[in-house]
Amino acid sequence: MIVPRTRESRPKFKPFELGLSAPWLHRPPRRLPRPVHFNPREQALVERIKRLKKEAGSHSPSAWTLAKLIPELRLKVDACFLSNPYATNLFLMHLHREVIRPKKLRALLELYPSQNRVIAAKLGRVLDQSADSIFVGNGAIEIIQAVLHRFTRDKLLVNLPTFSAYYEFARPDTRVVFNHLRKEENFRFDPQRYLELVRRERPDTVVLINPNNPDGGYIPYATMLELLDELREVPNVIVDESFIHFATEGPGFAYASVADEVSRFPNLMVLKSMSKDFGIAGIRAGYAVMAPDRVRSLLDNGYLWNSSGLAEYFFDLYSRPDFQERYERERVRFIRNSRRFFAALARLPGMHVYPTHANFALVELQNGLSAEDLVWRMLVRRGIYTRTCDDKRGLEPGKFVRIAARNRPENAYIIRSLRRMLG
Amino acid sequence: MIVPRTRESRPKFKPFELGLSAPWLHRPPRRLPRPVHFNPREQALVERIKRLKKEAGSHSPSAWTLAKLIPELRLKVDACFLSNPYATNLFLMHLHREVIRPKKLRALLELYPSQNRVIAAKLGRVLDQSADSIFVGNGAIEIIQAVLHRFTRDKLLVNLPTFSAYYEFARPDTRVVFNHLRKEENFRFDPQRYLELVRRERPDTVVLINPNNPDGGYIPYATMLELLDELREVPNVIVDESFIHFATEGPGFAYASVADEVSRFPNLMVLKSMSKDFGIAGIRAGYAVMAPDRVRSLLDNGYLWNSSGLAEYFFDLYSRPDFQERYERERVRFIRNSRRFFAALARLPGMHVYPTHANFALVELQNGLSAEDLVWRMLVRRGIYTRTCDDKRGLEPGKFVRIAARNRPENAYIIRSLRRMLG
Structure with a gap:
């Protein structure tokens, strides 16, 4: 249920740190990751991505831009931008049922x-x-x-x-x-x-x-x-x-x-x-x-x-109340999955996951792997788009990556891929 | 063909007034129009539209807003806003073929x-x-x-x-x-x-x-x-x-x-x-x-x-050149139809149509009918949305209406409806 915004029903304040603190404890890496060696094809892809990234300034080029300009990337998971994919499904379901199938799209685009x-x-x-x-x-x-x-x-x-x-x-x-x-x-x-x-x-x-x-x-x-x-x-x-x-x-x-x-x-x-x-x-x-x-x-x-x-x-x-109700279910489902995902992330070796109350986690790499190394490897080899925070003021460059939670299979794929890379 | 924008191929300037001047000559009304008498249902609709129009300030409420907030209106032709409906068809055809049917809409909306x-x-x-x-x-x-x-x-x-x-x-x-x-x-x-x-x-x-x-x-x-x-x-x-x-x-x-x-x-x-x-x-x-x-x-x-x-x-x-080529055909088709429409408008009694090089015509009413009378009648009785220019600075209030060209059947319907109203 959505929380009514009246004064009486406001949730009581609880002291900071809700539930998520325990799993984030830093674990020392068990062994050093394998050094990054890209083959020439991968290296060429990385260079093209870097150029796009440079053009995009202090924001990441959109997955849409990447996928179109570098189709060879075979982008599978966009864990760079931050959204609830279950809610996207819900929205698309409504759009198809209420707009596209009854042929009402024209009015939306024309008028x-x-x-x-x-x-x-x-x-x-x-x-x-x-x-x-x-x-x-x-x-x-x-x-x-x-x-x-x-x-x-x-x-x-x-x-x-x-x-x-x-x-x-x-x-x-x-x-x-x-x-x-x-x-x-x-x-x-x-x-x-x-x-x-x-x-x-x-x-x-x-x-x-x-x-x-x-x-x-x-x-x-x-x-x-x-x-x-x-x-x-x-x-x-x-x-x-x-x-x-x-x-x-x-x-x-x-x-x-x-x-x-x-x-x-x-x-x-x-x-x-x-x-x-x-x-x-x-x-x-x-x-x-x-x-x-x-x-x-x-x-x-x-x-x-x-x-x-x-x-x-x-x-x-x-x-619309009917949409609100359906959305609430997807919101809760996504939060549950995200928490599991962040907990799994925190169990991976060689990285520290900061406490998060959003749908993404800030990750600090601690085993010598640079943020770019990890992000390009994930993108080029696994089709997973994450974000280096090298351009984020207030964070030491080279060490931080931001990873968004996605749906369950995507989360599992991210964890599997990271585990493989971090050794 | 689209005109290449190079200096050499620029069309030569021709003196002002191209082709469209002759039919616009003012014709005196043959007889006075029937006075407007709305039945109570129509009158109630008019009041609701006026309220919406007032809220919309110096712009007209969109046909979309009108159609949704007053579904009883049964809006048939939007000749208030100004567009080429053939180009809309063309765009929608591409959108369906290239985005919706191959299930690529999600990427456009999510990312x-x-x-x-x-x-x-x-x-x-x-x-x-x-x-x-x-x-x-x-x-x-x-x-x-x-x-x-x-x-x-x-x-x-x-x-x-x-x-x-x-x-x-x-x-x-x-x-x-x-x-x-x-x-x-x-x-x-x-x-x-x-x-x-x-x-x-x-x-x-x-x-x-x-x-x-x-x-x-x-x-x-x-x-x-x-x-x-x-x-x-x-x-x-x-x-x-x-x-x-x-x-x-x-x-x-x-x-x-x-x-x-x-x-x-x-x-x-x-x-x-x-x-x-x-x-x-x-x-x-x-x-x-x-x-x-x-x-x-x-x-x-x-x-x-x-x-x-x-x-x-x-x-x-x-x-894309392929789209440009198809669009060019629709542009020319629309211009041809619009010119016929403006010529037919100009032959109607009791209004003066000003020379236009766009996809709409400014019409001055000359037989005692006020702009609002005409516009509300067209909307309530015929489902045709046109625009009074009462709120347009620089035009005498009560006398001017702007009518957009649409596709051929819609244009014909507008002309038939106007002929009926103007007597």
Whole structure:
């Protein structure tokens, strides 16, 4: 069941570290991995991937780009981008049954979709938010850009490591300061140290991704509430909850969003990508909950038709109770599988898996194998696309890989492949 | 055949008014139309539509929104939004054959699409432009917003009537000045008067939509070249060619874009929606050709993943010669039909049809029927969605309707319905 967002039913805060801590303990490697020797064909592939990666800047080239530009790769598992494949199945099932088979696809592709406010009104019903406090985006990334360009002024505070768009999309006249999450503390977010930094630096905008990307670290709901209270004086508080559906707290698989705190904290903006939990990155759908005057300010001179017909269909579906119920089952199934996967990852030799509350794990290699060695080998030899974190600020280059959980057979294939490579 | 965009093969400029002028001559109404009496059911429908229209601001609610929120309407023909339905058929045929039937839709919806620069590189090949001078947008409207927010400073000059986004999306600190196209001159663009106004007002940005929306007026290619030369001192010259595929010049059905003038005029930005000529407004696809430093400035802090998987598939298709060839046939077929349709419209009593070089016609009612009367009657009684221009600045309210050309049976149905209503 989805957690109703009313005050009474909020899950109680439990102390940090939920269940997942034990298996992550570091194990020393039993023996050194076999050195990497690519044959000339593999080496040529690696060179082509590296070129594409370089062109893609601080983000990875999409699996779609890779698969099309280098068809020889025979990509089997995309464990680079972060989504729930069961939810993709569910969405596709609905799309086929309700749109493609009854020949309604044409209307979705030919006609203009509804305007931002119309889609917000639909979303408002399921989010239990007033429509005028919802801003619909062409993916969360459009909202990140919109908010940083419109509301942020001279100083932006982001945690490191983080999703790089939060500092890359800042305007040239915005100074970015960083709160370094410490590896030796498992990248755990320390509220006290954070608030001290806020008092010292006086940023006009702070960003909290919860759970954080790329480490999966989670700030519990009660801590978030306390933080919001302490951050009252900061003009813009961005909370990115793109991975919140995977971060359960309290009994069962309930999750807790701070979106309905927007009415209490007019400085709060809660951003949400739909690409992760619903596995539909190709549709580009996201939204944010924020004070109505902020939504108005954004819509006053832009963002009129920024959703596609398919995104609108998705939002329609999302606001239906029958879909919600089916989605809830897939969400829980995915979380269960992901936890098993992370536990299995942590049992592999030669790597340290950091505690995660998201659908991916940050992995530190500890047996001399470099992140690139592992990632290229996995890609070229096993068709598994994972992500080196060499370009992630705040992480020592060469040592970190981010691996996303997929469905059960894919997870098993990733584990088998890693076991083989790590020896 | 598509016109190659090389300098040699450019169609020669011919004096303004190509072929379409004769049938537009105004004819006096033979008798007054029957007064509008809606029954209570119809009246209730009209009230609901008006409410939706009010919520949609200065744009019309999409046919999609109308059809879903008021299913009783039984919408048959969308002659409000502006597209080539034959091209939609063509696109859908390819989509079914290449994506849906071979079960490749999942990849398009699940995975992240390619980044802006990757899609620009594909487009560059078919546009014969260097990839770094192409900016890909989530519909042309995103590019309008991007350009007005990033490059426009204190003064913007737009023609009136126009596509309202060009003044609505201006930043609050930008002053908008207007060049009024004159009804008594058939809304013809007068270059000399325009240049005088530019010299007097000294705007930092000027916008030319060619052909213009909502009247379909066209500035011939040679005039455009002269204008660009005269506008060298204006920092930003936006030319919106979203309807250029319908504006033929010289022999055959060739059309002439100024996109390759960007290398000569670094102040020039040529915007292009794909929604109109390809009939895919629901996909949200557009691009602009502009100087590489402008593209870089936009991409430096935003617009990374602004195309959907379907938009990327469309751009892939668009860059294929086999698709281009098939599309060319549908473009010419549509233009032929549209011309017949506009000629038939012009023969109807009680309305004046302005000369158009686009896929729509601006119609002035002259027999006492108001624009709303006509539009609601068409919608409620015949399921035909057209557009009153009551909210269009620069047009006398209550008198103007914009009617888009559709396929042949739809055009015939529109003509039959109008004939019946106009008596």
